[in-house]
Structure formats: structure tokens, C-alpha cells
Amino acid sequence: MSFKEDVGTGLSENPKYLSSRYFYDAEGDKIFQAIMKMPEYYLTNAEFEIFSTQAEQILSELDVNGRKFDLVEFGAGDGFKTRILIERLIEAGANFRYIPIDISENVLNTLKSDFQKRFPDLEILAENAEYFEALESINRKSENPKVILFLGSSIGNFLEDRTVRFLNALYAVLNVGDFTLIGFDLKKNPKTILEAYNDKQGITKAFNLNLLKRINRELEADFDLEAFDHYPYYDPETGFAKSYIVSLKKQTVNIKGLKKQFVFDAGEAIHTEISRKYGINQIETLFENANFNVSKHFFDCKHYYVDTLAKK
Numbered sequence: 001m002s003f004k005e006d007v008g009t010g011l012s013e014n015p016k017y018l019s020s021r022y023f024y025d026a027e028g029d030k031i032f033q034a035i036m037k038m039p040e041y042y043l044t045n046a047e048f049e050i051f052s053t054q055a056e057q058i059l060s061e062l063d064v065n066g067r068k069f070d071l072v073e074f075g076a077g078d079g080f081k082t083r084i085l086i087e088r089l090i091e092a093g094a095n096f097r098y099i100p101i102d103i104s105e106n107v108l109n110t111l112k113s114d115f116q117k118r119f120p121d122l123e124i125l126a127e128n129a130e131y132f133e134a135l136e137s138i139n140r141k142s143e144n145p146k147v148i149l150f151l152g153s154s155i156g157n158f159l160e161d162r163t164v165r166f167l168n169a170l171y172a173v174l175n176v177g178d179f180t181l182i183g184f185d186l187k188k189n190p191k192t193i194l195e196a197y198n199d200k201q202g203i204t205k206a207f208n209l210n211l212l213k214r215i216n217r218e219l220e221a222d223f224d225l226e227a228f229d230h231y232p233y234y235d236p237e238t239g240f241a242k243s244y245i246v247s248l249k250k251q252t253v254n255i256k257g258l259k260k261q262f263v264f265d266a267g268e269a270i271h272t273e274i275s276r277k278y279g280i281n282q283i284e285t286l287f288e289n290a291n292f293n294v295s296k297h298f299f300d301c302k303h304y305y306v307d308t309l310a311k312k
């Protein structure tokens with residue numbers, strides 16, 4: 001479905017929702033870069049620490065020993081954390097191509113030109129695609145052994161059934177002996193988690209409300225941003241961090257591009273994002289149910305976050 005159709009569907013439902021995949025337009029990409037630099041958003045630093053200090057261990061688990069392989073990355077973003085892993089792989093003499101995949105063409109172009117400068121000898125095959133589309137096309141692109149990266153806790157943005165479908169689809173495209181390395185945010189003090197999605201500077205608020213701005217820009221709508229607020233919520237029992245946009249008064253919004261008006265009650269919420277937090281047992285069960293063998297968990301020093309390596 002297109003942005004326009006999805007907005008029409010989501011705002012017509014009760015309760016209303018909008019998909020977090022639409023956060024990432026040019027402006028959203030920029031705000032997300034700022035989020036990753038926030039001290040409250042511990043996820044990026046944790047994964048950066050894991051790759052800075054444990055890349056050799058990751059490499060030794062991969063057991064590539066001079067064999068050529070493809071390092072495929074789903075949701076590559078600006079490659080900030082992958083950069084350090086790639087640096088270490090090159091230093092260790094690994095023989096690989098890099099295949100970054102992202103839904104944002106904008107971010108992918110930046111990544112490609114940055115990596116071409118940093119790693120002039122690295123072969124890069126960037127692909128602008130949605131995850132499930134990319135999974136389908138991956139074997140047409142490459143017959144080499146594969147290591148598929150899905151970092152940054154992006155898997156946490158999937159609902160349960162999508163997570164299961166993703167892991168099953170991943171398993172189906174891999175050959176026996178191939179690996180996947182997936183970043184999961186772990187359950188921890190709920191206050192730490194909530195702060196990561198509720199920074200005092202209002203960067204996450206701007207990120208969430210940019211969805212309304214995007215609808216204004218692309219679908220000629222008249223959302224008054226002052227009349228909506230950002231509401232993050234974390235449930236330590238389920239591990240679901242959820243973000244909402246809440247209407248601060250009863251109001252009607254006109255979306256010209258849809259030739260439709262939408263009524264919001266005072267206090268009515270639009271669900272925009274889920275960022276799931278996991279326990280280690282849940283992660284192991286997820287992989288086991290998809291037939292993967294968990295090779296090793298790589299934790300940061302605070303055990304806030306884990307990159308789990310699993311083998312087909």
C-alpha cells in the first residue's frame with residue numbers, strides 16, 4: 001500500500017494508527033540521526049561499544065577464514081555502527097562484499113558515498129527496498145555465503161507476527177552455514193527505557209510529530225502541530241514501548257489529498273510506533289522457533305543491549 005492509502009486506512013480505524021515506517025522521509029532521517037546522538041538513546045552507544053570491543057570475537061565465530069562472503073545489511077541507515085564492524089573485518093583481512101538495504105533512498109545514497117570514500121576497495125551493492133521485498137531478491141543478487149545484519153533494534157519495530165515471518169523468511173533465503181546477526185534492545189529499568197523515548201529536548205517528539213508534518217506536506221493536510229502531543233509509554237510486563245500522537249482537543253483535520261476529513265476527540269490517540277524490548281529467553285525462543293541455532297550473544301558492558309549471532 002502507498003503512504004496515501006495507509007494514512008487513509010489508519011486514520012479511519014478505531015483506534016487510529018499510522019505506521020512507523022513513514023517516519024523516515026528526508027526530515028525524519030535527519031531527526032533520527034539526532035536521536036541516535038542523544039545521551040538518553042543508549043541503544044546506539046551500546047551497539048557501537050559491542051562492535052568496537054568484540055568485532056574479533058564476532059569474526060572468529062563467523063569462521064570465514066579467507067572465504068569470500070556477502071555482508072548484507074537490512075535497514076542499514078547511515079551505517080554508523082556497521083562502519084566499525086567493517087573496519088575491523090577489513091583489518092582482519094576478511095574477503096567480503098557489502099550489500100546495504102534500506103527503505104530510505106536518501107540515507108542509502110549518503111551511506112554509499114561515505115563508505116566508498118572510507119573503504120575504496122570494498123565492493124558495495126546498495127539496494128533501495130522494503131525488507132520483505134529485499135529478502136525475496138537477495139538470492140538473485142548473490143550466491144556467496146552470507147552474513148545478514150539486522151541491527152539497531154529495528155526488529156523491535158515489528159509486531160510479533162511480522163517478527164516471526166521475518167525470521168522464517170530469513171531462514172528460507174539462507175544456506176546451511178550462513179549467519180544472521182540481529183540487534184535486540186533488552187528489558188531493563190523501565191525508567192531508562194522511557195527516557196530514551198521521552199527526551200527533555202523534545203527530539204523524539206519532533207520525530208513522532210513529523211508524521212503529521214509529512215501528511216501536511218505530501219497530502220495537503222492541515223494538521224495543527226500545536227494541537228497534538230507526543231505520548232510515549234512503556235509496559236515492563238510485555239516489554240512494549242509504544243508511541244502515540246494525542247489530540248489535545250476535539251478537532252477536525254482536512255486531508256485534501258484524500259478528499260476526506262478526520263475527526264479527533266480531545267485526548268484521542270494515534271498509535272505510531274512499537275519498540276519492543278526483549279528478555280534473553282524470548283530471543284532464544286524466537287530463533288529456535290525459526291530453526292536457527294544461536295551461536296553467541298554479544299552484550300554491551302551494561303547488558304542493556306545484545307547482538308545475537310545465529311546460524312542456519
Ligand code: AVI
Nearest residue numbers: 035152153154157204274275
Ligand atoms: C529505528 N528504531 C529501532 C528506533 C527505535 O528505538 O524503535 C526508532 C525510534 N523511535 C523513537 N526513537 C527511536
